[in-house]
Amino acid sequence: MPQRPLGNTSMLCNVLELEHLEKDARCATSSLRHARRHQQIPLIEERPIIMTTAANVERLPIADHGQVFAGEHLAVGDGS
Numbered sequence: 634m635p636q637r638p639l640g641n642t643s644m645l646c647n648v649l650e651l652e653h654l655e656k657d658a659r660c661a662t663s664s665l666r667h668a669r670r671h672q673q674i675p676l677i678e679e680r681p682i683i684m685t686t687a688a689n690v691e692r693l694p695i696a697d698h699g700q701v702f703a704g705e706h707l708a709v710g711d712g713s
Contacts (some may be wrong), residue, residue, distance in 0.1 A: 642666065649680040 646655040654673065660666050666673065 645677070649677065651676065651680060 642660075643655055646652050654660055654676065659669060660673070
């Protein structure tokens with residue numbers, strides 16, 4: 634029998650290493666997750682910060698809109 638594809642919740646839990654949320658019976662259905670969202674949102678929101686800090690990744694400067702759209706690789710046409 635083919636394996637069932639992962640749903641959005643499963644994929645999110647896998648990526649954020651929050652498998653315990655997926656396995657929690659109180660999160661078994663969409664309705665249950667929705668009812669407990671006030672408890673789950675902080676766990677989900679803090680996870681990328683923890684993962685980034687744990688990996689000791691340097692923070693990159695955030696480009697303003699001018700920097701984002703001024704790259705030479707975005708120039709279109711022959712310059713005329």
